[in-house]
Amino acid sequence: MGVTPPVVPPPRRFPADGATTASPSLSPSPSPTPLRMRLSLLPPALRKRGRVPASKPRPTPPPRPRPLRETTPPTKPRPSTKPHPLSRNHTRLSKTTPPSRRPRPPPGWPRPRAMRKGAGGSRRPRAAGSGPGPGPVAVPLPLPVPGLCPRLRGCPRPLPPLLLALAAAAAILYAAWPAGERGTGGGPPPRAPPSEQDLRSLLGGLHPPRLRDAFLRPLLRERPPGSAGSLAARQHIADRLAALPAGWHLELDAFEATTPRGPVAFASLVATLAPAAPRRLALACHYDTKVLPPGPPPARLPFLGATDSAVPCAMLLELAAALDRPLRRAKDRGAEVTLQLLFLDGEEAFEEWSATDSLYGARHLAARMAATRHGPHGTQITAMSLLVLLDLLGTQHPAIHSHFPRTHHWFLRLVAIEKRLRNLGLLHASPKDQPFFRLSPPPGPVEDDHVPFLQRGVPVLHLIPMPFPWVWHTTEDNEANLHLPTVEDLCKILAAFVAEFLQL
Numbered sequence: 001m002g003v004t005p006p007v008v009p010p011p012r013r014f015p016a017d018g019a020t021t022a023s024p025s026l027s028p029s030p031s032p033t034p035l036r037m038r039l040s041l042l043p044p045a046l047r048k049r050g051r052v053p054a055s056k057p058r059p060t061p062p063p064r065p066r067p068l069r070e071t072t073p074p075t076k077p078r079p080s081t082k083p084h085p086l087s088r089n090h091t092r093l094s095k096t097t098p099p100s101r102r103p104r105p106p107p108g109w110p111r112p113r114a115m116r117k118g119a120g121g122s123r124r125p126r127a128a129g130s131g132p133g134p135g136p137v138a139v140p141l142p143l144p145v146p147g148l149c150p151r152l153r154g155c156p157r158p159l160p161p162l163l164l165a166l167a168a169a170a171a172i173l174y175a176a177w178p179a180g181e182r183g184t185g186g187g188p189p190p191r192a193p194p195s196e197q198d199l200r201s202l203l204g205g206l207h208p209p210r211l212r213d214a215f216l217r218p219l220l221r222e223r224p225p226g227s228a229g230s231l232a233a234r235q236h237i238a239d240r241l242a243a244l245p246a247g248w249h250l251e252l253d254a255f256e257a258t259t260p261r262g263p264v265a266f267a268s269l270v271a272t273l274a275p276a277a278p279r280r281l282a283l284a285c286h287y288d289t290k291v292l293p294p295g296p297p298p299a300r301l302p303f304l305g306a307t308d309s310a311v312p313c314a315m316l317l318e319l320a321a322a323l324d325r326p327l328r329r330a331k332d333r334g335a336e337v338t339l340q341l342l343f344l345d346g347e348e349a350f351e352e353w354s355a356t357d358s359l360y361g362a363r364h365l366a367a368r369m370a371a372t373r374h375g376p377h378g379t380q381i382t383a384m385s386l387l388v389l390l391d392l393l394g395t396q397h398p399a400i401h402s403h404f405p406r407t408h409h410w411f412l413r414l415v416a417i418e419k420r421l422r423n424l425g426l427l428h429a430s431p432k433d434q435p436f437f438r439l440s441p442p443p444g445p446v447e448d449d450h451v452p453f454l455q456r457g458v459p460v461l462h463l464i465p466m467p468f469p470w471v472w473h474t475t476e477d478n479e480a481n482l483h484l485p486t487v488e489d490l491c492k493i494l495a496a497f498v499a500e501f502l503q504l
């Protein structure tokens, strides 16, 4: 991210088929081996204290597992017949928005709270300095929604009237703030959607077998932070990106933090196409896997985290590969908005999900980016026009909702792109199937890697299915339970979205 000198300064571009020659070491520990790419090791961060573990909620299992490449959809729930383009209900449910931008709930309306990807736990705001990295912003974490998700527990906590008044005042100030200085999620000026021919040409760059064999399968191993599996996964991601002709600038945000299980080394990988470009469209996922409690004897199967989140990582690699040529052209012409990929470490809690035992990599990176100048007046955080977080994707029939009014217009683009691709017969899913991107209100917001960025004002699209996949946090989260046609469909939609956003 440009705040520390590269370990090995000389950048290089890699040939299209040069994957085997580009093998930068991504160990968090400085290696004496010369690296062959731009790679910065960010300095260690402050340590943080973990919280007391508690019980972990479990997802409701489905009637039966779905086989790989199943194409006939099983019985699905009825679609919502009530679209809600920024409906009031939706706004009320979106409580991952920081309190300063939260609309005041009407009298008598149940005060929602946020759901967590992990388990329950303390919901107290994180104190300033308690997280990793320099000067984290002390913004209360979002509050869960009791009763809306049976997996998640907790009781509403009343907000004092003074806090509500402050929130209203902050919302007014926020609305009046000059858009260009904080990022609005507006992105570049809109243009006409691509022709069908251009769309087919764009999507022709996607190669599902490559996604599965070259990108996904090497990730399907246990990847807890600081482990050999983590290092191998990180190295795999870096090698694949370094092999692309577009020329990605890779940085490693490596640090150590105290967890409930002691000090752990973390390292997030940041890939930026054109680091000097004024603005970025960031696509993010986490590559670590959760350490599940010991299972019954003889020994539990390994937790591979296929949807959580090997598939999203593989999707980002596939998008970078599929769009390599247009991305290269945009970089060469000095496009104002460039693409950035965040492969975050330490999303999972080691024990019980809490403000300090979760989101290790995202908290560290967001704090680091907020402290790193970018351009004449901003930081790397304000340079983010939009953060699109992918998580828990890979199973059939995902129901993805719009969580934030601020980025709802971009969510509507996903809805429109999906509809168009379905009608053109370019997706495996038919126009009669339930859409992936739903206009119905989400059951509730979810705490995830976007939170530290959201708290710093980054516009966010959170692409996570709700309900979560039935394999969530079980050893069933493996390749056999993926539905690769759905993964391919999602890649197509996102490829068209990225191309539209970046005006490729």
Ligand SMILES: [Zn+2]
Residues within 6 Å of the ligand: 117, 290, 308, 348, 473
């Ligand atoms: Zn998880």
